[in-house]
Amino acid sequence: MKAISKLKSIKSSPTLSLSRPHSLAPIGSWNLPASSSSLLDDFTNFCYRRDLPRAMKAMDAMQRNGIWADSITYSELIKCCLARGAVEEGKLVHNHVFAHGNEPKTFLINIFLSMYVKFNLLDEAQALFDQMPERNVVSWTTMISAYTNAKLNDKALEFLIMMLRQGVVPNMFTFSSVLRACDGLSNLRQLHSRIIKAGLEYDVFVRSALIDIYSKLGELQAALGVFNEVVSGDSVVWNSIIGGLAQNSDGDEALNLYKSMKISGFPPDQSTLTSVLRACTGLALLELGRQVHVHVLKFDRDLILNNALLDMYCKCGSMDDANFVFTRMLEKDVISWSTMIAGLAQNGFSREALKLFQSMKDSGAKPNHITILGVLFACSHAGLVEDGWYYFQSMKKLFGINPGREHYGCIIDLLGRAGKLDQAIKLIHQMECEPDAVTWRTLLGACRVHRNVDLAIHAAKQILKLDPEDAGTYILLSNIYANSQRWDDVTEVRRTMKARGIRKEPGCSWIEVSKKIHAFILGDNSHPQTDEINKQLNQLIHRLMGVGYVPDTNFVLQDLEGEQREDSLRYHSEKLAIVFGMMSLSREKTIRIKKNIRICGDCHIFAKLITKIEQRTIVIRDPIRYHHFLDGVCSCGDYW
């Protein structure tokens, strides 16, 4: 009965009744057919019913009788193979169609071509493409798209050129595919002008692909230019620009466009929310992130979105929320685990991070090179030199991952933190890959903590060779020379800086209060409450001095410039932001600050003492790591 009702429903479906009113053979009673035409009818019916086993049998009988069906029927059968992942059956259909000198039409060959691409059998697709007597725009586009997806960009572009040479005119499908293969601006500009000439720039697929690739190449103005041509749009076009801005650290603009998107009547989807969360992450907007979380609940099965939510909570320093999300995730992948492990480690919960790494392994999830980075980071922060060294040395054997530059960086950090500077520099010389400026900066960080001036000079010189624009390192080097009365060297460093037009980026701190971001810059009095902030800051410093606070003017191993050294130490942007936070937020609320440059030693002591005398919690996120201050202690263990 069930089978009959199923058949009825198939028979009455609009596509079938309109296109081919075949009689259906009852299931289970199919034997050898009486005639060629009934063989073909049966095959057709099985194809449309998506009954793959019977269709394959029928096809076999047809082949023995030299019968072929029409292209549409074969395309139905291929759809069925694709839906079931039936690679071998798909190949059999291909062989069947090409048997005995058959000459299938380009339309049908394209279907096989596309099948091989979807099965990820690029060589087979290429072989078939080479044999085609005639190739149309669909054939070419299928190959271009296949090579683009395989990240074989040169090959994709080469196919476009061959296609053009053969006089085949690309369509919007071709352009939206090939745009993703552009890895240089000159290619992209050429393609863009060709798209305009072809009148295809208003196609939403082409527009979103253009916006996306301009963003990926860091050409945000060009991306916005395409977006702002108010012609046609859909939610993907919006998502492309919002995603592009969020990924290029223009979170502000991404959030503005998110608002405009909603006003324009395009409801945000998973992709939109993922980008919005990324923008919140970049700007450390915990409160806005919490609001977005409410919308995320609608998509609780979306792994990527939940990973972005998790990361937002980690990067905003709210590990309780992160833990809440993590434990409730319906599915976890290596990114979820890695995000949480690194999040715990960066926020000062190293032992929890290592415990979680154990749970990850117990769950059967396979760590990748980023997971290991989080693990090494955790070890270095908990002072677990032996564990870190063990993981570093055995990562290849245990997880099949070769240590990369970043892994070396973590271990240099680990050795440096433990005061093993000799071993750290030895490791740098032994690295399989060339050390970069980040590697040397890591060593420099260790030199600062352990006050190793000679090695600091060496590291700083290496940094400047690799990154001659690094203002902080010039200043630090000049401070070291000044302290050793090496005035000629001081003059030389200053002269180089001047000649190269290098100026230190002013320190800036941001704090979110009442859903608004307040920015504080050293020496800038533009905040409306600046007088009150300065007054309170002075009172606070006075009180802190009562409990032993002495402004740390030892700038030798710090990248502080002249005017930042003494008096203006008191007006460092994070101090202003902390005081503003204390004025604006109730005592039980955590003061969360994001900084553009590393925190200085004096501000670090300042923040620690405040949390001791005021029962406050302060979280400061600098470009590298987090500082959770509570009861006069910082999660970084005074090493950063």
Add this chain to the structure above:
DNA sequence: GTAGGGTTAG
């Protein structure tokens, strides 16, 4: 039959 957008580190 061929096409576009989202997550971990750096």
